[in-house]
Amino acid sequence: MKLTKQIGLGLLIFLAPALAAQAQTAVNYEVSFKEPQAHYADVKMHVDGLKKEYIDVKMPVWAPGSYLIREFSRNVEGFTATSGKKTLKTEKLKKNTWRVYTGSSNSVDINYSVYAFEVSVRTSFIDASHAFLSPTGIFMYPDNQLALPSTVKVIPFEGWYKVSTGLEPVAGRQFTYTAKNYDILFDSPIEVGNQDVFEFTAAGVKHEVAMYGGGNYNAERLKTDMAKVIEQATAIYGENPNKHYTFIVHNFQRGGGGLEHLNSTVLGASRDAYATEKGYKGFLGLVAHEYHHLWNVKRLRPVALGPFDYENENYTTDLWIAEGFTAYYENKLMLRAGLISKEEFIETLTKSMSDVINTRGGYVQSAAMSSFDAWIKYYRPDENSKNSSISYYSKGEIVGMLMDLEIAHATQGKSSLDQVMKAMYEQCKIKGRGYTDAEFKTMVEKISGISFTGFWAKYVNGTEPVEYEKYLGYAGIKVKDEGQKEAYLGIATKVTEGHLLISAVSRNSAAWVDGLNVDDELIGVEGAYAQPAVEKMPVMQQKKIGDAVRFQIRRDGLDKEISVKLKASPNVELVSSVDPAGTAVEKAVLKAWTGI
Incomplete structure (x- = not known):
């Protein structure tokens, strides 16, 4: 004990000049x-x-x-x-x-x-x-x-x-x-x-909105609806950590995206889209997403994300929580604010789940690795990205939904992911640092009362198919696949300087297996001139699963013919509906899940 005190005093003496110099700088x-x-x-x-x-x-x-x-x-x-x-x-x-x-x-x-x-x-x-x-x-x-x-x-x-x-x-x-x-x-x-500046108060906090670029927005309507979103977000965490908050909005002919900050955000919007229902709700969804980041990522954050190293990559396996859960919560906030209906909420998430299931890279890369490799993959997509990777936004959104439903089911509607997020926010405040993946999992298990080891293995660290019928069934929601299992080629095309080129080939599709390549120029299909919507061509519409199709292509200036044997489309198109005859437990889960 005495030795420890002496070392501590020595360190203070050693550091005193440096601390004094910093204080005077x-x-x-x-x-x-x-x-x-x-x-x-x-x-x-x-x-x-x-x-x-x-x-x-x-x-x-x-x-x-x-x-x-x-x-x-x-x-x-x-x-x-x-x-x-x-x-x-x-x-x-x-x-x-x-x-x-x-x-x-x-x-x-x-x-x-x-x-x-x-x-x-x-x-x-x-x-x-x-x-x-x-x-x-x-x-x-x-x-x-x-x-x-x-x-x-x-x-x-x-x-x-x-x-x-x-x-x-x-x-x-x-x-x-x-x-x-x-x-x-x-x-x-x-x-x-x-910039046009207007203000409003929500959750006891003054909010400033700075609009650059004009637009057909109605400031009074935005004040009301943005405040609704903010109140709902604050209700989850029990407090708003700001004294004031600034929205910087750039309105362009075509704009989008957002970036969160400690007490502000920057949003990209389309100046003439506010007058349409889709455009207006799209903007409010962006507001909901970035505002939720006040808690999730800025304060409730992975341990690697702060204090920052501004010279090097800051690696974390938890962007599926930081960004994916925020994408998930933007829908919940819009629902709870009364800006979308329960049917729209379920439909939006069902479509997102279809998109994740249909992304071939989701069976190659896990949510955790998608997060870790963000620095070299997410912002640098290429023609093979959809075959080799999955977005931590989209996969995280679906993992968040599944986790939410699992918690609500395990507690018979008494708890949800909301309680996990609030508890983790409080934990980060108390510890003065971000969380580890293990700490987040521990909290999920504490709130739910069940093990999530298998869940993590399947959906966080693994690449298992989404069990959509099981999880949505917890809330009394029936799901069916209405996708057509028709003959499928598996390519995307683009026209460049008058040439029809293959721009992507889907993993394990007919085109993938039989050797059509990205950058091949499509000249003909069974002797007919190739068209951009190749699979909609009459000659293709006549083909069935298992039929061979002859493609005339030009590769590196050389003409070739490649025969492709068509396969069945692997894609799903999920459609969901709430079962009006759901059990009491299913209704309790639905209520806990939606929050309404």
Whole structure:
């Protein structure tokens, strides 16, 4: 005991100078836009108090929530450093690291420009009308100093008057914000321009919606319906962790996608789709998805996802929970908010289950490995992806549904996945860290009162077919496959510069087995000119399972003929309906599952 105290005191003495130096260090950013029409942001990074011969500054290589190395440093230009009027020597050490030789100065100004012209929710974009700043692609950080606080002053371009962000404003300083560490700064996107801004309060929290790009939305209707979603999400967890929340919405001719942040989100939408039922519900579903991430992934998170390593991949096998369950819950929130009917809810999930069953890669790659390999597979799809992999979004959504139904069945409707999610949220708060896969499984077993070892082996770590009749049957839902078991070729096509090319071949299909290849040019089918919808051609419609079909193709400039023996389609088209004569237990499970 005495020895332990001595070692602890020694460590404190050893660390005291470093801690004092960090406490005295200040980092301030100033972002301006000299040439927005050319898509540039100009960044000035002022560092005070780092008493070293040199400072290494780094640019992140990825954005949390989007699991791909994006190499943001490729957009950096004109890196220079000064101290007062003195120009300092700089050196680039590697792809995302610059060294500044301070010349014993305590105060250093680093200047650089960032080219920003990629439209997505995860990358920065600047033009004459606005600037969207995704922080991991804009702000460098001092090496090994991610705990440092910082301030950001935004200087809007002439004619721009608004800034929208989840960052905390600095009192008395216009367009100036503060972050207590880099995890917060990098998790707080910034919209600059003349966006339409409206506000509402839900779950006791002020919400700001910043709409860029116009659109046929009705702000009052959105306030009401977005609030309904937020109230339902908060009800699951018993509290809303925010003081304020910001929606940044980019309305384009065709837009989509979203990226979650600690107290904000960025959404892509189609500006003219709000007036249609499908478009409006699609937008609210996106709101529900990203808002649920406030808990699931931002606070209730896999242990690997925070604190972040911004220079390397952060591997986890649990994105099927973080993203897949969120995809599942967007439907539950829409249902509970009264924005879709119970029939729509069941139909949507049944279709999603059909899609998962019909994805050949789902019998090759597990949900856990889909999560782990996100860095090299999900964001880099190729012509064979559907044969070799499964999305952790879609597979996780179905695993979430099956798990929910299993819990409700085991407890006869007394519990559901809701209780698991809330308990895990509380556990992460208490432990001050994310969960492991084993800890999540333990909680599921605690809430349900049964073992989930077999379930994990089948659906999380394995690639077993989905037992849809069993699980939906728990809730008194009957499911049947209405897919036509007709002759099936198994290819997709595209027209490129007037040439009809095969763009994909489905695993174990007739085309796969008999050797039609991606990039083969289809010339003819049984002597008839090939058409883009090959399987709808009259000559194909006459064929039966087991018939051989002659394809005239051109491969690498050489003409060939390949005979393909047609097989039966393996695809399902599931249709479900609630059994009105369901048992009391089935009705209790249905109620627990839907929450209504």
